[in-house]
Amino acid sequence: MNTASAADGFDRLPVIDVRALTGGSSSAADRKAVATQIGAACRESGFFYAVGHGVDAGLQSHLEDLSRRFFALPLEDKLAIRMALGGRAWRGYFPVGGELTSGRPDRKEGLYFGSELGPGHPLVRAGTPLHGANLFPREPSGLRDAVLAYMAALTQLSHALMSGIALSLELAEDYFAARYTADPLVLFRIFNYPPGDDTAEDGHPIWGVGEHTDYGMLTLLKQDEAGGLQVKSRQGGQVRWVEAPPVPGSFVCNIGDMLDRMTRGVYRSTPHRVQNRAGRDRLSWPFFFDPGWTAAVRPIESPALAGAAADDASERWDRQSVHAFQGTYGDYLLGKVGKVFPDLKTEVL
Ligand SMILES: O=C(O)CCC(=O)C(=O)O
Numbered sequence: 001m002n003t004a005s006a007a008d009g010f011d012r013l014p015v016i017d018v019r020a021l022t023g024g025s026s027s028a029a030d031r032k033a034v035a036t037q038i039g040a041a042c043r044e045s046g047f048f049y050a051v052g053h054g055v056d057a058g059l060q061s062h063l064e065d066l067s068r069r070f071f072a073l074p075l076e077d078k079l080a081i082r083m084a085l086g087g088r089a090w091r092g093y094f095p096v097g098g099e100l101t102s103g104r105p106d107r108k109e110g111l112y113f114g115s116e117l118g119p120g121h122p123l124v125r126a127g128t129p130l131h132g133a134n135l136f137p138r139e140p141s142g143l144r145d146a147v148l149a150y151m152a153a154l155t156q157l158s159h160a161l162m163s164g165i166a167l168s169l170e171l172a173e174d175y176f177a178a179r180y181t182a183d184p185l186v187l188f189r190i191f192n193y194p195p196g197d198d199t200a201e202d203g204h205p206i207w208g209v210g211e212h213t214d215y216g217m218l219t220l221l222k223q224d225e226a227g228g229l230q231v232k233s234r235q236g237g238q239v240r241w242v243e244a245p246p247v248p249g250s251f252v253c254n255i256g257d258m259l260d261r262m263t264r265g266v267y268r269s270t271p272h273r274v275q276n277r278a279g280r281d282r283l284s285w286p287f288f289f290d291p292g293w294t295a296a297v298r299p300i301e302s303p304a305l306a307g308a309a310a311d312d313a314s315e316r317w318d319r320q321s322v323h324a325f326q327g328t329y330g331d332y333l334l335g336k337v338g339k340v341f342p343d344l345k346t347e348v349l
């Protein structure tokens, strides 16, 4: 077993070919071999690049093209689907400065999407936050179909990667599907980070996204050529920010707070941030694959995690422990999103 842990620090993020998990006809040994690589990455940095994932390149470039066309529209057209109009479903467009990931406005604009649920869906009928219909722009009109097709493809890939993560923890391949993701919470965002100065007039650095960890289970990030994503490595009290540059045809995969909680900190939800220094727009497409809203997320019992006990609250960006909280994943998530969109919280929740 690989005994690396985040405490050792790291200087690069591995590239893992996940074909054996996504194809239909791989051997158990091949699946286990991929799972072992994923497990080592989750222990070391909580991040890896997935290649050989099988998500159609044509769909991806189509989505990229449509996304650029949307952000190029006049602000007023983009605001026609502003988040306040998405109500409790928390969908739509937010302008630059509209989101405060770690207490200060991020320099990014974006679109929020999620599973497309009609008014008859039980969670929508019950008024559950973050569940409902998407707000799609009128232009470019193809964005709706591209987003829905992309979310479907990434949902399938996430299930496959979670079966690898289960194997890496010496669990049955359907461990997560059986407990948490039969009906996953799927959130998808399209971000545009415009170029600009690194530092504000008051001397504070300006981030595209400030330092944070992801809240859920697994994030799959598509990024364009611009670069700027950085991952926090810590070695003996020294912090180093490791670049996660674009790797063609890959998704950057990272684990979120719920997997950190389930593994008692052995698989880390590692802080990361973005600063766009490319001198042009940077686009990214993070896809979040999370436990169902009503799931109570519990520590995993597995020999692979024997002896693990973590409370990292004092080190975390938000000074909160993912291990101590009580409640469902929905409760946890709501506490987080309320902080990053304070105005919207008052308006719609
Ligand atoms: O845009 C990126 O590269 C990262 C975005 C991110 O970290 C997030 O949305 O959680």
Ligand SMILES: [Fe+2]
Residues within 6 Å of the ligand: 212, 213, 214, 272
């Ligand atoms: Fe993130």
